[in-house]
Amino acid sequence: MYEISFIAIIVLFLIVWRQHRRLSHVERELTTLRGIVPAGGKSIETAISTPAEALSGDETAAVKVSQDAGATDDETAFFDGPWNVAAKVKEETAGEAMPEPASRQASPVAKPDIETALGTRWAVWVGGVALALGGLFLVRYSIEAGIFGPGVRLTLAALLGFASIAAGEFVRRTGFKVPVQGAAGAYVPAILTAAGAFVLFGTVYAAHGIYGFIGPASAFLLLGLLGIATIAAALVHGQALAGVGLLGSLATPFLVASQSPSPWTLFGYLAIVLAATAFIARIRDWSFLVIAAFTGTGLWTLLYMADAFEISAPVVAFIDVASLAVLAFIWLGGRGEEQGVSIPLLWSSLASAVLVAISVLILIVDPDIAAGHAIWGALVVAAMVAAALYRRPALPLLYGAGAATVLAYAWMSPLSTISLDFSGSYPEIVGIQTLAAQSSLPFLDFILGLGFLAAGLWAARRLVVKAWGDAASWAGWAAVVPFSILLSDWLTFGNIDHDFFYAVLALILLSALMVGGEWIARAEEPPLAGGPAASFSLGGAGVTGLVMLHMAFGSGLTTVLLGAAAIVPAVATRWRAYPVLGWLSAGAAVAVLGRVAFDPAIVGAAFLSKTPVFNWLLLGYGVPALAFGFSAWQLARTTNGRPRLVMEAAAALFGLLAIAMLVRHAMHGGVIDSGAPTxxxxxxxxxxxxxxxxxxxxxxxxxxxxxxxxxxxxxxxxxxxxxxxxxxxxxxxxxxxxxxxxxxxxxxxxxxxxxxxxxxxxxxxxxxxxxxxxxxxxxxxxxxxxxxxxxxxxxxxxxxxxxxxxxxxFGQWETYSYSALWLVMGVVILALGVRLGSQILRIASAALIAIAVLKVFVFDMSALEGVLRALSFIGLGAVLIGIGLFYQRLLTRAAQEKQAVEVGS
Missing domain, CATH: 1.20.58 (Methane Monooxygenase Hydroxylase; Chain G, domain 1)
Structure with a gap:
């Protein structure tokens, strides 16, 4: 069965390539003739019979330009075939390819009305769809009513398909014309051919999938031949036929259903349809067609995985790998690196990447799939990475593979099952449900992580000069995927408190990413610039290092060492001016801040010593404050950018936090969460x-x-x-x-x-x-x-x-004391304000004395009795008079000094 499918694909290659060469030759001849006619205004017969040397200079130039232009996008150039070139050129020169006379150019072209559109274009399209559906529904009705036997039903369906194709060819060969503007989009031969192909696809599939008249090998061979025929017809009739044929091919399994379908038959059929569609799309550069083909195949895969009672992982892996092969070898094949990466190519790769990644994710994490099938998902991931390496426009496959892997390991880790208790002052972890890995193959994690790491760093170095964006993508996923796998395995199988085995693995990954970042930076132009690719690699190393400390040490040492780790990238700026190094120091500060926010006691409130000052608070807040301050000092002398400002702020913040936490600890007997402060x-x-x-x-x-x-x-x-x-x-x-x-x-x-x-x-x-x-x-x-x-x-x-x-x-003497005190204070503040030349103090003195006056006249008059009331008013009066005399003397002295200065000058 597979050998015949392979032979059919080879035959498909040869026939399509031969047809493409013939059609390109015809296109060049027609383009040459079009360039001759406008140049000299001669008739077609004269132009054809005139030798090249007899043409004028302009005409020769027109011919040369036409020859250099190569093939055109005018699909109707093939309607009459190469045997009727002169007649076809005559039609083209009478149509839109011929420049309009000035008198005709001035008059606007009338747009077709609704009647013309409905009667020509829509009628033809709807008629073609109805013809195809009618043939399939007739077959279905004959099945339900039992009118004919299976052989007769299939024979009638095949005859209907061939009749439709023959009718389309007859109309095309007899010189079909579309004189009405706006009706050319409803090309009748293409629609009749599409309807026939639609019926034949369904007939072959029914002969195998429903009745079992033909085996898988025969079905594959016939479907391959139909694909070849569809390609040849689409090359003649245009993209519309290919689209209709694709739609019919994808809808055939729906309309002609089987009680016991074979997934291998279904996806073998879809693989052939996808390959045929990609061939025709590649020849004509029809991006929309190939995007539709990848989308339809991917949706069929997801529908199968959602509907099947038992998913066959090899089948899903087969169609995914087939889609990737079609993308890399057919659709993107032969496109040189110098052409760059266009948006349509990225969109087609994105369509394949998204749907394949979803199927891989389901394949790995679905609990209904037997254990061990995750290896098939890993193989598809490897194929996605390989395709992205092989073809630059297939870069979205890298994102799909990376995202699927990260999400799969996140799902299999206990992160989604962690339980927190928020009843206390701070949240506490009370339970983690550990899930067994779906793959049950420890080496699979190692292979996937190592594959992403090696491929990512190698591709980043190779592309860092000519495509820095692609290089950054590869370097980023080279760090993210291995880190995610390591983190998932640690949470699932390791000791969360401290685990030296996973800490060693993290140290190895850290070293690989550091060396990789330096390796990439050395290939930059200019070297050692520390661009995005190197930054992603070194950034991944920094994050891995922070997690490594969590793995290796307990809570207290982790916080202290995280703070001290900020020094390492800051000191590294002495030798490398990579912008990412300063931000790595800032990242360490953020990590420490997150830890103290989760556990302000550093080692847990229950384990914090009651000894004042010399306890874990001094180390947990003091060491990071000193480290951040040193990092800021170092960065100020090397890079001196925004990271330096972040580290200065972090140093100041942790310095204040250290003092505040030590004060609270000392004043509450070693308890830092005892309630509101005094x-x-x-x-x-x-x-x-x-x-x-x-x-x-x-x-x-x-x-x-x-x-x-x-x-x-x-x-x-x-x-x-x-x-x-x-x-x-x-x-x-x-x-x-x-x-x-x-x-x-x-x-x-x-x-x-x-x-x-x-x-x-x-x-x-x-x-x-x-x-x-x-x-x-x-x-x-x-x-x-x-x-x-x-x-x-x-x-x-x-x-x-x-x-x-x-x-x-308030007693009487207490009340009087306030008045006396405020007056004395007002006088003292006034003296200080004059002495220091401070207007603020003088205004404060006036405000305080005004409060004292208000108290005496409003409160003391009613609250005090006898001699205290009198003393209150006497003292107030004396103070106010004294202040008045003081200001008069002050103003007089100022006036005399001013007069003396004027006389002296």
């Missing part, structure tokens, strides 16, 4: 943020960086927001009644209000001239408010002790 803890966070803002400003002054500049602004704004919402409102001892401590000065009020006030004021002074004006103003105002709060709450503590809750009420 005022003391929040005060430390605020001091850390203000200190970080000052550090970032200082670093930015020494080494300007947008990350440092905006980071300092963000740190200052976040500090102010924390002070306003936490210190003044949420955690204010007046509202929480939190104990402030028994020591008179060194207590909670000092930590939560006075120290942040000093820090904010110092940062405001330091940032003057280095940051926008609003930044220093904001910090100065917050500093003044913190001083005000500290003094006021200290008075409250003096009268009420450690607990300052407002519900305890």
């Amino acid at each position: 005022l003391a803890e929040q005060a430390i966070y605020t001091l850390i943020a203000l200190g970080a803002g000052a550090i970032l400003v200082a670093l930015d002054m020494r080494s300007p960086s947008s990350v440092l500049r905006y980071g300092s602004l963000i740190a200052g704004v976040l500090s102010v927001l924390a002070i306003v919402f936490q210190h003044f409102i949420a955690l204010n001892p007046l509202y929480t009644d939190e104990a402030t401590g028994s020591i008179p000065v060194f207590n909670l009020l000092l930590l939560a209000y006075l120290l942040p006030a000093i820090a904010a004021g110092g940062l405001a002074l330091y940032a003057r001239g280095k940051r926008p004006g609003w930044y220093s103003t904001m910090l100065g105002a917050v500093s003044a408010l913190l001083v005000f709060a500290y003094a006021t709450l200290s008075v409250r503590r003096l009268f009420r002790g450690q607990h300052l809750g407002y519900w305890a009420g």
Whole structure:
């Protein structure tokens, strides 16, 4: 059976090639004659009889151009055959190939109306389809009614098919003409021929698949001959016939069904149809036709896999490999590399890649398929990669093969069955259902991974200069597929906590990708530029290295080593200026950030030591902070791009996180998830943020960086927001009644209000001239408010002790003390504002004194009695008068100094 199919395909090659040569010769002759007539305006007979040397210069040029043009796309040039060349040229010169006279060019051509379209074009097309369907339905009716025996039914069907083809040939040979514009698309000979081919395809298939009159070998031979006939007819009648023939071929198994179909017969038949269609499409460069053929074959494969009670993996592998062979050897065959990769070629490859990849994915992961059949899917994957290597336009096959492999191993791994518990403060893994690999062949994973790795790196190096996009694709899949297989096997068969065996395999893959990336970069022009292909390979090495650390070490060491790993690519920039190296450092920072987000305790809250400072928090946050800082320093001296800014931000972030987590750990007795922070803890966070803002400003002054500049602004704004919402409102001892401590000065009020006030004021002074004006103003105002709060709450503590809750009420002396305190503070702040030349302090002084005045006149007048009320007003008056005298003296001195300067000048 297979030998006859192979012979039929060889015969198909020979006949089509011979026919193609004959038709190309006829086309060249007709093109030459078309070029002669417009040049001299002579009659066809005169042009044919005139020797070449008797033509004028223009005519000779026209002939030469026509000969150089080669074959044309005018399919109707073959209607009358090569035996009637003169008559055909006469028709062509009278038609659209002949230039119109000027008088006729000026008049617009009337478009065909609906009546013409319905009566000519659509009537012919619908009639042809009805003729073909009628023949098949007649056969089906005879089966259901039992009118004729099987032999008679098949004979009548075959006669109907041959009669339709004969009618089409008769109409074509008798000089069929289409004088009406718009009706030429309904070419009657092609439609009659298509209907006949449609019926004959169904007849042969029924003779084998339903009645068993002919065996598989005979069926293959007859179907091959029908394919050859369809090719020959399509070359004469045009693409429409090939499309109709393809549609009929694909629909035949539907219309003539069998109770016990043979998948080998079905897909052998489809393979022959696909090959025949690709031949004719290749000769005429009909991309749409071949896309339809690949799509139809792929849909038939998926339909079989969805409908069959038991899928035959070898059958699916056969049709997939046959489709790939047709794509690589027939449709894409003979296209030189210098022609480039066109969009139609990519679309045809994409159609095949998508459908073949889906069938491979089902073949590997479908639980209904017996174990061990995954090897057939692996063979198809290997064929896809080989076809993509052999033909550049078949690059979509690489994407299909890679995607199918990655999805298959992801499906077989326990990633989709992992269970998380979200009831606690942080999600925890509570269960993983391990699935057995479908293939049950460990070496299959190794072969697939090694195949993608070797083919990808080799192809990337070969194409890195002439097709950098293709090279990047190969390098990318060379990293993604082996990594996915390794990850799946580790999760399925390995120890998730730590497994040195898979860590060694990851180290081998890491080394191969690093060497491969360097190997590709050396082939670049200029060498060692670190383009996309090398970047993908090195990027895959970086990701593999991060996972290798997870495989080899426990939680704590993994986090620490991930942070330290950021140094490696940063230091590598001393020898290679690859752009990807800096981003590998940034990737390590992101990986560490993801780990601490999942487990802030680094080693798990249950295993975290209660020893202050010297515990896993110091290593888990401190080491990455130092590593990121060193990486930023190194990158600033080599590549100095955006990765350097990312590493600076990561270093600052982890530095703050380290201090904050250590503070929380110390203040909560070794527990970091004990609930909301206290005022003391929040005060430390605020001091850390203000200190970080000052550090970032200082670093930015020494080494300007947008990350440092905006980071300092963000740190200052976040500090102010924390002070306003936490210190003044949420955690204010007046509202929480939190104990402030028994020591008179060194207590909670000092930590939560006075120290942040000093820090904010110092940062405001330091940032003057280095940051926008609003930044220093904001910090100065917050500093003044913190001083005000500290003094006021200290008075409250003096009268009420450690607990300052407002519900305890306010005594007369306490109320008077606030007024006196605010007035004194206003005077002191005013003096400092004058001394320092700070308008902000002077405005704060005025605001504080205004608050004191309002309190005295509104609150003290009703709340105080006797001598305290009088003292309140007396003190207020004295202060206000003193401030007035002070300002008068200040203004007088300023005026005298100004006059002295004017006199001196």
